[in-house]
Amino acid sequence: MLGLEKKDATLLLIVFGLTMLAPFLLNPFPEGSAMAQFNAGYPDLMQRFVIFGIFAIGFNILFGLTGYLSFGHAAFLGIGSYAAMWMFKLFGMNVIPALALSVVMSGLFAVLIGYVSLRRSGIYFSILTLAFAMMSYALAYSVLATDMDGPDRQGLLQKGLTGGETGLQLTLQDPRILGQKAAEDGNLPVPNIFGLEMRSSAELELGNWVFTFSAGYYFSAVVMLIAFYLSIRIFRSPFGMMLRAIKSNQQRLNYTGLNPKPYTLAAFVISGMYAGLAGGLMASMDPLAGPERMFWTASGEVVLMTILGGAGTLIGPVLGAGAIKYMENILSKINSDILHGWFAFLPDGLEDFVVAIIYPFIGKGWHLTLGLIFMAVVIFLPGGLVEAGQRVARMFRGKKAEDDSKSASTEPAE
Amino acid sequence: MGILEVKDVNKRFGGLQALGDVNLSVQENTVHAIIGPNGAGKSTLLNCLVGKLIPDTGSVLFDGQSVLGRTPHEINQMGISRVFQTPEIFGDLTVMENMMIPCFARRDGAFRLHAIEAVENEAELRDQAEAMLDDVNMLDKRNMHSASMSRGDKRRLEMAMCLVQNPKLLLLDEPTAGMARADTNNTIDLLKEIKEKRDITIAIIEHDMHVVFSLADRITVLAQGTPLVEDTPENIKGHPKVQEAYLGESH
Structure with missing residues (x-):
């Protein structure tokens, strides 16, 4: 199917099913119940799942296949967001041209940054990419945010190219030469795809459950499915094989008549374009682009996602992105009152004690939980969540299947 | 004119003259062995042929074209493949x-x-x-x-x-180093088979005289970075200079 082997086609179908049914699957608990806060089926979070999924899929093409650890990929996320915002400001609110410009701009920047950074490998490569990303951050934060119109005019560039600390926002003065300058009610227009607004949604009430189907989510999900499909094709292509060969033994590759440099640069640019696409989608869901999107913590986050899910595997990065975004949004919402509610059945003293122990790991302390989980995964499951899944599957299939799957399963990256 | 022509190649590492005026001509469709004691410059010479090192002076022509200044992958694309002393494969x-x-x-x-x-x-x-x-x-x-x-x-x-x-030229860097006798013999058979089946030139660096004398058409003996003799295996065997180089002057 679609030029894929049976195994990969099945995987794609499963991912397709899961993303399409996500509004149901992520909302397993009825509205108003004690567990309802674990529901993740609201549009804002689901959009984040798939958008960061795209970011991580792209990052995995570079890191998972070639082993080059970029620590500055958030730069492309930011560039994608700014490019999409300028498209919204200058031409109109359709997301398709905005995303196209995001991908092109981040690709151009990736050629530049990749060409310089890939002159070194290992830790030096990581540091170079980090330096580039922080320079981009500094540029967006201050240098490009100065008033470029001059003091006597209040035009488009009044807050510079990037808008600085407050970010780049839509205004009613934006020209939008191909679209409407303002919505009919006089408010700011909303990103749309040929008229269908990204924030529009439909709700379905079934008993105590409320399911929300958002246009923005489904659009992002379709983009992610296309991105995922392309990444499968890249993984199975001669190009993908060369990238794995680069990770395995560059010396042999050189003496086999292949030049590793253009291969790594191409991988870098492709993964930069994926990041730009993710950034453009972020701006399409919420028309705002700020410099913090390029900060080094954002670059670090995608590294965590990829390793947590399983670097070098197809589905791993998507799982990792989902897991981290889930924890960030759900775990951080739990507060001490909720904890006291859960442990109310315990005697008073014990209740306070248990809550005191758990408290540092929730709410603002969710990073602590993430850190512990990350350590556990790196130490016990070097192949990430994908390896965990494979182990469980092996346990269920029994011993005979185990021998088969050893040779057949995708080898996780180290 | 051979397929590989090495002319007056010199290579210094600081004060050490690793190669001094090396001249070597490998004829097409032959097996040419380069032997010599440890430190004779065999590996340095090989590295000069594949683009890993650039000689200080001299020229290396392959198929009439200079290989100097080209990268390893360009040289491979010209038709030279190299087997390493410790196998270099894509382990993953x-x-x-x-x-x-x-x-x-x-x-x-x-x-x-x-x-x-x-x-x-x-x-x-x-x-x-x-x-x-x-x-x-x-x-x-x-x-x-x-x-x-x-x-x-x-x-x-x-x-x-x-x-x-x-490849037009296959370079073998001690292909039997660290192998058991049986494996060594297998490798010799394999190389003989290859030689029979196709037109290929092989340059081989080897310590094991058994391998060298079973395969080589020509042998160059290298000592202290300079070729001592080049001859057929029969003549090399009894050559006094070779014995001197291998056993030392005092023997």
Whole structure:
């Protein structure tokens, strides 16, 4: 199917099913119940799942296949967001041209940054990419945010190219030469795809459950499915094989008549374009682009996602992105009152004690939980969540299947 | 004029003269062995041929073209494949994938962005790779993870990876180093078989005299960075200068 082997086609179908049914699957608990806060089926979070999924899929093409650890990929996320915002400001609110410009701009920047950074490998490569990303951050934060119109005019560039600390926002003065300058009610227009607004949604009430189907989510999900499909094709292509060969033994590759440099640069640019696409989608869901999107913590986050899910595997990065975004949004919402509610059945003293122990790991302390989980995964499951899944599957299939799957399963990256 | 012409090559590492006025001519379709005691400059010479080192002076011509200043992958594309002293293979890949990579390199050159079509669909290259694996008796190991193989198998795989490219010149850097006698004999048989089947020039660096005398058509003896003699194996065996170089002057 679609030029894929049976195994990969099945995987794609499963991912397709899961993303399409996500509004149901992520909302397993009825509205108003004690567990309802674990529901993740609201549009804002689901959009984040798939958008960061795209970011991580792209990052995995570079890191998972070639082993080059970029620590500055958030730069492309930011560039994608700014490019999409300028498209919204200058031409109109359709997301398709905005995303196209995001991908092109981040690709151009990736050629530049990749060409310089890939002159070194290992830790030096990581540091170079980090330096580039922080320079981009500094540029967006201050240098490009100065008033470029001059003091006597209040035009488009009044807050510079990037808008600085407050970010780049839509205004009613934006020209939008191909679209409407303002919505009919006089408010700011909303990103749309040929008229269908990204924030529009439909709700379905079934008993105590409320399911929300958002246009923005489904659009992002379709983009992610296309991105995922392309990444499968890249993984199975001669190009993908060369990238794995680069990770395995560059010396042999050189003496086999292949030049590793253009291969790594191409991988870098492709993964930069994926990041730009993710950034453009972020701006399409919420028309705002700020410099913090390029900060080094954002670059670090995608590294965590990829390793947590399983670097070098197809589905791993998507799982990792989902897991981290889930924890960030759900775990951080739990507060001490909720904890006291859960442990109310315990005697008073014990209740306070248990809550005191758990408290540092929730709410603002969710990073602590993430850190512990990350350590556990790196130490016990070097192949990430994908390896965990494979182990469980092996346990269920029994011993005979185990021998088969050893040779057949995708080898996780180290 | 030989397929490989080394003229007046000098290479210094600080105060050490690693190669001094090396002249060497390897004739097409012969097996040319380069022998010499440790530190004679054999590996330095080899590295000068494949682009890893650049000689201080002198010239290296392959097929009438200079290889100096070219990168290893360019030199490989000219038709020189190299087998390393310790097998260099793609350890994370399967045996078959290891074989496919040189096939792609030969067909598509040093770089091609073929990121959409599947490796699986390259039937022609796969047949080439499988035929070569069959030649070295490794077809049954095609789906093995190559890092998990024995050293002898890794060596055979590396040899097959070089041969599937149909090189004009195959450079072997101590191909039997650290091998058991039986494996060594297998390697000799394999190389003889290759020699019979196709037109190929082989330059071999070797310590093991048994290997050298069973394979070589010509032998160059290198000592302290300079060629002592070049002759046929029969003449080399009894040559006083060779014995002197190997056993030392005092003997």
